[in-house]
Amino acid sequence: MYVTIEKPHGVFSTMNIMIHVQKKDTFTEEVMYYSGKRRGEDGIAAVIDFLLSNARLVLGVGGAAMLGIATLAVKRLIERAGRPPDEKPDKKMTDSWEELGLVSASPKLLHKGIEGVVMKQIAAATKKAELSQPIPLPSPEPLRCDIDPPQRRKRLDLCVMTFAERLQQYFRTRVCLSAEEVSVAQQRALDISTEIQAFLHSKHPDMPLGDMMLAGSLLDDLQVVKADHACLIVPLQLESSLWMPIAGEDTFLGHPQFCMVRRENLEYFPRGRSYWDRHLLGGYLSSRLVSEQLGKAVMESMNWPSLTGTLECEVRPVLGSPELKLEIQGLTQSSCDSGERFYITVLPTVRLNEMMLTAQREITGSFDYVWYQSLYTSETTRLAALDKADSGVRKKCLKTLKAVCRNCPALRKLNGSHLSNVILHMSEKETDWSESVFADRFLQAIAELIGYLETGIMPSFFKHNVNLFQGFTEDDIDEMGFMLYCAITEPEILLI
Incomplete structure (x- = not known):
């Protein structure tokens, strides 16, 4: 028995089943089955069942799962091809994915879904196998008499896992981070944030800033796969009597998470009364100007080579990014050898009237005076x-x-x-x-x-x-x- 899987210009060919997908819902099928069964629906079903029953042996579990999805999609195509002629072929169906999106109005989804998802996974599962060559079926291994039935049954139970068991195993092995990895990443981030705060207080003592703090998923035990990023909150101290937050719904932007910070009481407290007046743009505190000042003060002024030598890991600013971001390499010896990076995002933050506003240029874009209301906390x-x-x-x-x-x-x-x-x-x-x-x-x-x-x-x-x-x-x-x-x-x- 042998299996050949090809993808010549949108044509799926599997075990002598060739289904040509053409535009305008024109489907032609050529089924060759040599066991003497009649052509038609029963022959197709028999071949598909035979293919799926042997797919796990040839392709493995991952390949078999993907091949099953492809087969389901193919069967849907065949069913649609057999509709009565009086049924409108271009009738728009439901927008849900209960039909896998295989409608005449969505050829792009068909192409991306089947080829982009299924074929890539099948190719990955069969990378090391030469499917173009005959693959002999393994002969059934005789049962060994020296293995007692309870032990044999235990081995079989280990091979069959429910989805709940697989999910628990996935959580333990691929989701959770080790305590050591989290501890090292947190300590390095804390050391760097301490250095940044000390530098700003010494070089810019007039800048009213609160105590910087680390935040994000790494601190909240929500980071997964690997410890690779954290946020450094830089709180700006604004006078509550001079600054007023304007909700996004009340601005011309109409975006409920885009807020503005307006300078108040200019007739009684003219410009210059607040340190942050120098960052005004049209009567509003500019997130762009604040980010630029912190970028010059931290990213361009700090002695990063000296800090690298002190912390025994390479620290450098990420240039060309709309964010204020630092890149750290070498948290541990293994991460240094693998080239893995750890990133710290410096986040200017304003707290007014229970609202936490952040300067996130990658979200707000070209609006220089707009702040983003974060709901993460x-x-x-x-x-x-x-x-x-x-x-x-x-x-x-x-x-x-x-x-x-x-x-x-x-x-x-x-x-x-x-x-x-x-x-x-x-x-x-x-x-x-x-x-x-x-x-x-x-x-x-x-x-x-x-x-x-x-x-x-x-x-x-x-x-x-x-x-x-x-x-x-x-x-x-x-x-x-x-x-x-x-x-x-x-x-x-x-x-x-």
């Missing part, structure tokens, strides 16, 4: 409080979802904010978050994400008028939706 605090109240697995589920999205190229645009809000919305409906339902809540989160992607809207838990999917394109949504729908029927593909 509110989201993580709420999740921690909910888990503490019922000993739930919300954080565990969130970390697993983050690792899956980070390891899957099609899902990398889903960040921690998207996934945190999915868990928070689910917590409004679900009360049982015990360890026993961890796998169920993980799959439920996948289904919830599909629902949000179908509508193109994910409301923020704390600000319902914020659409967290606002920055996604149609292609982004199609790619993520296709991958997640495949995971509904074969969730193991997310754990590859």
Whole structure:
């Protein structure tokens, strides 16, 4: 028995089954089956069943899962090709991925989904195998008499794992960070932040800054896969009587997370009364001017080679980035040998009226006077409080979802904010978050994400008028939706 998988110009050929996908829903099929069975639907089903029954032997578990998805898509194509002629071929179907997006109006999704997801995974699973050559079937190994039945049964049980067991194994081996890795990264980040704060206080003593602090997923035990980034919060001390935050809804921008900071009481306290008056732009505190001053004071003025020698790791600013970012290499000897990097983002922050505003130029873009309202602290605090109240697995589920999205190229645009809000919305409906339902809540989160992607809207838990999917394109949504729908029927593909 041998298997040949080719991809000549959009034509899938598997075990002498050739299905040509053409434009305008024109499908032609040529089925050659030499066992004497009749041509047609039964012959196709028999060949497909035979292929799938042997796919795991030839392609392995990962390849078999991907081949199963491809086969499901092919069967949908055949069903559509056999529709009555009076049915309109170009009738627009539902926008959901329940039909895998294989509609005449979405040839791009078909091409990207089948070739981009399925074929790449099959190619990776069969990289070391020469499938063009005959592969002899292994002869069944006779049972050894010296192995007693209970021991043999135990070995078989180890080979068969439920999805819940696979998910737990994935969390232990690929999600969690070691305590040593986290400790080293936190200590290095703390040392660097201490040096930056001491430098700013000595070189710019008139700059009113609060105590700098580290923040982000590394400090909140939410970082996954590897410890590679942290945030250094640089709080700007503004006089509450001179500065007023303007919510994004009340500005001409209309973006609920884009805020402005207006200078007040100029008739009583003219310019120059506040240190930050030098960063005014049209009567508003400019996030661009503040970032530029900190960039010159920290990125361009500090003696980085000297700091590198002191900390025994290479520290240097990242040039050409809209963010104020530092790159650290050599946290440990192993990371130095592998070339892994650790990044610290310096984040100017303003707190006014319970609002935390950050200068994030990579988000606000060309709006020089706009600040971004961060909801990260509110989201993580709420999740921690909910888990503490019922000993739930919300954080565990969130970390697993983050690792899956980070390891899957099609899902990398889903960040921690998207996934945190999915868990928070689910917590409004679900009360049982015990360890026993961890796998169920993980799959439920996948289904919830599909629902949000179908509508193109994910409301923020704390600000319902914020659409967290606002920055996604149609292609982004199609790619993520296709991958997640495949995971509904074969969730193991997310754990590859």
